[in-house]
Amino acid sequence: MKTNKLEIMVCMGTGGIAAGGTEVLSAFESAIKKLKIPAKLKKGCSVHKVGCRGLCARDVLVDIIIKEKKSTYQYIKPDMVQRIVDEHIVGNQPVADWLATEDYHNFHEKQVKVVLSDCGNINPESIDAYFAVNGYEAAKKVLTLMSRQDVIEEIKRSGLRGRGGAGFPTGVKWEICGGVKNAQKYIICNADEGDPGAFMDRAIIEGNPHSVIEGMIIGAYAIGAGKGYVYIRAEYPLAVERLRKALEDAGKKNLLGKKILKTGFSFDIKVKLGAGAFVCGEETALIVSIEGQRGMPRAKPPFPVHSGLWGKPTVINNVETLANIPHIIRKGPDWFASFGTEKSRGTKVFALTGKVKNTGLIEVPMGISLKEIIYDIGGGMDKGRDFKAVQTGGPSGGCITADLLDINVDYESLAKVGSIVGSGGMVVLDDTDCMVSIARFFLEFTQVESCGKCVPCRIGTKRLLEILDRITAGKGKEGDIELLEELGKDIKASSLCGLGQTAPNPVLSTIKYFRPEYEAHIRDMKCPAAVCKELIEFTILEELCKGCGACVRACPANAIKGEKKKPHTLSSELCVKCGSCFDVCKFGAVKKE
Amino acid sequence: MINVTIDGIKTSVHRDTSVLDAAKQCDITIPTLCHHPKLTPYGGCRLCIVEIKGINRPVTACTTPVSEGMEVTTSSPVLEKLRRTTLELILSDHPNDCMVCEKAGDCTLQELAYFYGIKENRFAGERRVYEKRDGNPLIERDMEKCILCNKCVRVCDEVQGVSAIDIAYRGFRSKVCPPYERDLDCEFCGQCIRVCPTGALTGRMWSLKGRQKDIREVDTICPYCGCGCNITLDIRKNEIVRVTSKEDTINEGWLCSKGTFGYKFLNDPARLTKPLIKYKGKFRESTWEEALGLVAKKLLKTKEKHGPDSIAGLASARCTSEENYLFQKFMRAVIKTNNVDHCARL
Structure with a gap:
């Protein structure tokens, strides 16, 4: 890799841009321009955008590398740029106040980055930047040195399983499709990421679109597909833009199109935008959506590998799955298999959200314990609250409770406790979260x-x-919990596709682990976490109230009365239970229960 | 041929047969609401679920093809419980107004509710309510009764090739409708009415004229064109209430808009029932003998005076091939002219 003498990298994933990354980048550009660096030194200077590096809450994040020494700044605004340039770049003295804190580094330390290794390090809009990190080497190797069967064997040996949720072995899928005789086959990249709070695939495409394209080229070669589609949701405009640019650049370099790299293999990729239906992430619905019909799943068999897009054999792989492929080819299946557990190899990207200190995108080896994720990477519970549960797998997943925190995060272990790895959503809940409300x-x-x-x-x-x-x-009525269980099980057993077959999981799993909480709602008319508005009541504790009047000013319903410096009273009839008084009281005098 | 065992009955069926059809061949009826033998299998109503040895979850019989050695169970406590839940769910979102429904007595949903004895509903809740009535003149579309079996959508697309309707919206709000929920403006073939298993689609013309149990069926041939579709007239009190067609006929039960809706003239007071002859600028009623005699006389007279080629004959597409054959024979052999043509060429 070519090392620059000075490299400034501004995080410009969707999160970075929202925090003002574009302005920060141009501030750096103009500040550097003003420095009047001699032309011969200018070659070694680079100011560029990079994709997401996970901790979006700290955006805008800026890396400054001077002579291979990297410093990271957090929460950067355009007006802070000049000082950084003056003190750090000119004066060689980093601005200590603005440097990323220790927990930023802890967040990254326990992670093992494979698919995210170059996200946040290279300019996603430059194919040369991808070349500089050995980009397209794997595709070149496959097309010139390996047979189709060799490729399939390598992927099978690596143990890679689909990262979209179901965890089907990728090599086996390719092998089945490769074995079907048909002159026309397709490979589809499923980028219709839809789980609430999940943004793994978006970050990969925004941060390193070429890795996905390279994975698709290799997959297409292995199964014998001449055409590929990326089905990506239209709500990801930046990812779409960067993907389109990457496809165009790859085409110009003859990495796509006719006779790729002067071999006999031709392959091209089209982008198809999803129209906003979650169910189109289901493969059969995705296929009919590409065909121009209403996205509705159909019964399997036939499976897409036998009869998929336009009735032709089709492989559908998730973004993260495909982004793993170039790494496996380049570094070998044994290297990949060295991460993870026996049945779940490699790493997995998760969107860690909820009540942990550090929320963001993380990549960890399969088999890591939940505890390590939450306490080491996530920095522990936010505001020092008590851990209650972690919800994995999004709307198809379930809850894992405190006594199971030591379990390994892999396909089998999570399934055993009634949850799933899924596409990688991970929501941490504390004692202020009501499990009925979560369900x-x-x-x-x-x-x-x-x-x-x-x-x-x-x-x-x-x-x-x-x-x-x-x-x-x-x-709620007596019998409601039983009815939920019964109906939930019946829906799971008789629904057509994965959406319905997993939709009751959040309900069933919260009932399994938090039944008393459901019972409290129904029998005692109480919400133990004090979340459900209809079941909570606010009162002012006379002995703690100082009569400061903050709650009176905050109350939108004029429900609080009282003289200054004397304990106030709250009328439960007028109270709209907005919680404003609870939030503003500095003395803990407002009770919520 | 593929050997399968269904509920213990060993049978062999053609490759590509669905489990549902294979069961039918063994005289085993599996309940279904969304399946139609001539439409693409859908798998939406989930009532035809069966257990197959070696598969760990129930599968729909309509979408599953048979395979060698397959062992199928079509009824078990588990399956019946699931079917019951599904039916209860459908009924929880269905108007409970069978007593005034056109389709009562001929409704698959009503029949299934009866056989499963569904009186109470554990899942009573919000029901879809639609205020808007479709303004088209022929097809009554009561979408509150629609169970989204998709048969109308498929028949419109796959048989009629029109695609006038499809499902719009998602989830509980899903609804079959024309684009942008405009009024239906299609060919009005009425095929959708024919396949609808509930009272969601009925003919406006036969509203309140009599349900299936009240009518007498008369099989006949559609008089409109030369195709000769088999039709069945549903008659009550000596009046045609509606026109249907049976599936085991030459037209496989499909009809066009004229066959389905074009019968109103039959009981119209303005309908001609006797030939009319124009005399001194005014029509007067006549008999067939007199009228045909007059035509023959005039034709002969013209032929004698001006020659056969002064006469031309134009036949109608509504006639059968046999009638058109006779007509040209008449023109050529009797009138002795080749001046004969057909309206379809105009």
Whole structure:
């Protein structure tokens, strides 16, 4: 890798741009320009954008590398740029106050970055930057030195399993499709990432689009596909833009198109934008969506590897799966298999969110314990609160409780406790999270996103939601929990596709681990986490109230009365339970229960 | 041929047969609401689920092809419980107004509800309510009764090739409708009415004229064109209530808009029932003998006076091939002219 004498890297993933990355980048550009660096030294200077490096909460993040020594700044605004340039670049004295703190580095330390290794380090809009990190070497090796069977064997040996959620062995999928005789085959990259809070695939495409394209070239060669599609959701405009640019650049370099790299292999990729339906991430729905029909799943078999897009054999791989491929080819299947557990090899990217200190995108070896993720990488619970549960796998997943924190994060272990790895959502919950509300949140999502084709999913999830609605509204009935369980199991057993078959999971798993919380809502009319509005009550504790009047000013309903410096009173009749008084009281005098 | 065992009955069926059809061949009925033998299998209603040895979850019989040695169970406590839940869910979002429904007595959903004895509903909740009525003149579309079996969408696309309707929206709000929920403006072939398993689609013309149990069926041939589709007239009190067609006929039960809806003239007071002869500028009623005699006389007279080629004959596409054959024979052999043509060439 060519080392620059001076390299300034500004995080410009979606998070970075939202925090003002574009302005920070141009501030650096103009500040550097003003420095009047001699032309011969200028070659060694580079100011450029990079993709997401995970800790978006600290954006804008800026790396400054001077003579291979890297310093990282956090929370950078355009008006801070001049000082950094003056003191750090000119004066060679980093601005200590603005440098990323220790927990930023802790966040990264335990991670093992494979697919994210170059995200945040290279300019995603430059194919030369990808070349500089051995980009397209794997494709070149495959096309010139390896047979189709060799490639499939390597991937099989690596143990790579689909990262979209189901965890099907990628090599086996390629082998089946490769074995089907048909002159026309397709490979599709599934970038219709839709789980609430999940942004793994977006970050990969925004940060290193060429790695996905390279994975697709290799996959296409292995199965004998002449055409590929990237099905990407239209809500990812930046990813789409960078992907399109990358495809264009790859085409210009003859990495796509006819007779790639002067071999006999021709392959091209089209981008197809999704129209915003979650269910189109399901492979059969995705296929009909590309064909121009309403995205609704169909029964399998036939599987896409036999009859997929336009009825032709089709392999559908997730973004993260494909981004792993070049690394496996370059560094060998044994290297890849050295990460992870026996049945779950390699690394997995997770979107760590919720009540941990450091939320963001992380990549960890399979088999790492939940505890390590939450306490070492995530920096522990935010605001020192108590850990309650972690929800994995998004709307298809389930909860894992405190006593299971030591389990390994891999496909089998999570399935054993009733959750899933899924596409990689990981929401950490604390004692202020109501589990009934969490289940309700996910059901609300799946219920709206059901395609409407099959009865159990279309009407069943609606009924589940209605029952949860009444429980959280304090109108739950005896027998509701049993009804939820019964209906949930029936929906799982009789739904057509993965959406319906997994939609009740958040309900069933919260009932399994937090049944008393459900019972408290129904029998005691209490929400133990004090979340469900209809079930909580605010009161002012006379002995703690100093009569400062902060709550009076904050209350939008004029429900609090009282003289200055004397304990106030709160009228429960007028109270709209907004919680403003609770939030503003400095003396803990407002009680919520 | 593929050997399968269904509920213990050993049978062999053609390759590509679905489990549902294979069961039918063994006289085993599996409940279904979304399947139609002539449409692409859909797998949406989830009632035809069966257990197959070696597969760990129930699969829909309509979408699963048979394979050698397959062992199928079509009814078990687990399956019946799931079917019951599914039916309850459908009924929880269906107007409970069978007593005034056109389709009562001929409704698959009603029949299944009866056989499964669904009186109480554990899942009573919000029901879709649609205020808007479709303004088209022929097809009554009560989308509150729609169970989204998709048969109408498929018949419109796969059989009629029109694609006038599809499912819009998602989840519980899913609804079959024309683009942008405009009023239906299609060919009005009525095929959708024919395949609808509930009272969601009915003919406006036969509203409140009599349900299936009240009618007498008369099989006949459609008089409109030369295709000769088999039609069945549903008659009550000596009046045609509606026109249907049976599936085991030459037209496989499909009809066009004229066959389906074009019967109103039959009981119209303005309908001609006797030939009319124009005399001194005014029509008067006549008999067939007199009218045909007059035509023959005039034709002969013209032929004698001006020659056969002064006469030309134009036949109608509504006639059968046999009738058109006779017509040209008449023109050539009797009138002795080749001046004969057909309206379809105009």
